[in-house]
Amino acid sequence: MPIAATKPAHFGLRSHAIRCVALGLAFIAVPVMPAMGAPKAGWFPDPPSTPLFAWNYKPCNGCADLQPRAAWLKMSGRAGLHDIHFLLAPDETNGPAYSYAPDAVVLSPTALKLKPCQLSFLVGHELVHIAQRHFDEDAVILSVLSGKKPGWTHDGERAMHLLDDDFVLALRMSPTWQQQEREADWMGALLAADACGCTVEQGAFSYLKRDADAGGGVAAAHESSRERLHFLQAFDESAKRLAARAD
Numbered sequence: 001m002p003i004a005a006t007k008p009a010h011f012g013l014r015s016h017a018i019r020c021v022a023l024g025l026a027f028i029a030v031p032v033m034p035a036m037g038a039p040k041a042g043w044f045p046d047p048p049s050t051p052l053f054a055w056n057y058k059p060c061n062g063c064a065d066l067q068p069r070a071a072w073l074k075m076s077g078r079a080g081l082h083d084i085h086f087l088l089a090p091d092e093t094n095g096p097a098y099s100y101a102p103d104a105v106v107l108s109p110t111a112l113k114l115k116p117c118q119l120s121f122l123v124g125h126e127l128v129h130i131a132q133r134h135f136d137e138d139a140v141i142l143s144v145l146s147g148k149k150p151g152w153t154h155d156g157e158r159a160m161h162l163l164d165d166d167f168v169l170a171l172r173m174s175p176t177w178q179q180q181e182r183e184a185d186w187m188g189a190l191l192a193a194d195a196c197g198c199t200v201e202q203g204a205f206s207y208l209k210r211d212a213d214a215g216g217g218v219a220a221a222h223e224s225s226r227e228r229l230h231f232l233q234a235f236d237e238s239a240k241r242l243a244a245r246a247d
């Protein structure tokens with residue numbers, strides 16, 4: 001789904017207003033305790049040094065709290081995250097899964113019916129967006145591309161509003177978004193392997209093959225599912241090794 005008709009989806013949607021970042025939804029900082037005792041994975045990158053923006057939490061319309069499954073908590077811990085909010089969307093309007101800055105993952109009713117490894121890939125992908133603070137990275141890059149002075153705002157939502165009605169700026173952000181989506185794909189697939197024993201075939205491939213022609217579009221964030229499948233093949237063996245070690 002486009003951001004202001006331009007920025008497309010995550011797993012269906014990486015909307016501006018959502019993951020995704022924040023056109024209107026966001027939060028405030030969070031505590032620090034490993035989830036369910038799952039230690040951070042040695043292969044998972046340390047938190048980025050990207051400047052922190054403030055994100056003010058506003059629950060999505062009609063979303064309800066969702067009791068996290070053990071697998072999601074384990075993946076959170078392996079990504080070095082804690083106290084992630086899991087929410088159930090009221091319908092499929094915004095796609096099967098998306099994330100909010102700085103710490104919420106929203107799943108649709110249909111997503112919850114996916115096979116466990118498919119769902120783990122989806123959740124893992126969104127956790128990577130949060131762990132790598134892609135929303136803060138967006139705020140920084142949008143500020144730079146817009147000629148703003150460093151520190152002009154600490155309000156993430158304000159920075160994201162630079163995109164309002166600015167299709168050219170969205171186009172200039174597209175390579176960044178695609179890079180972030182690739183990162184979320186491969187690290188999400190490996191989180192599913194590490195924490196849940198899911199191979200790429202059982203998780204990412206199985207999910208993306210459901211609609212190989214999805215994705216792309218104007219100012220695309222995601223590549224097409226076909227391209228994502230091709231990119232993820234390089235991580236097949238690594239995932240198998242991690243999956244074989246999973247408890």
Ligand SMILES: [Zn+2]
Nearest residue numbers: 010014181184
């Ligand atoms: Zn994404």
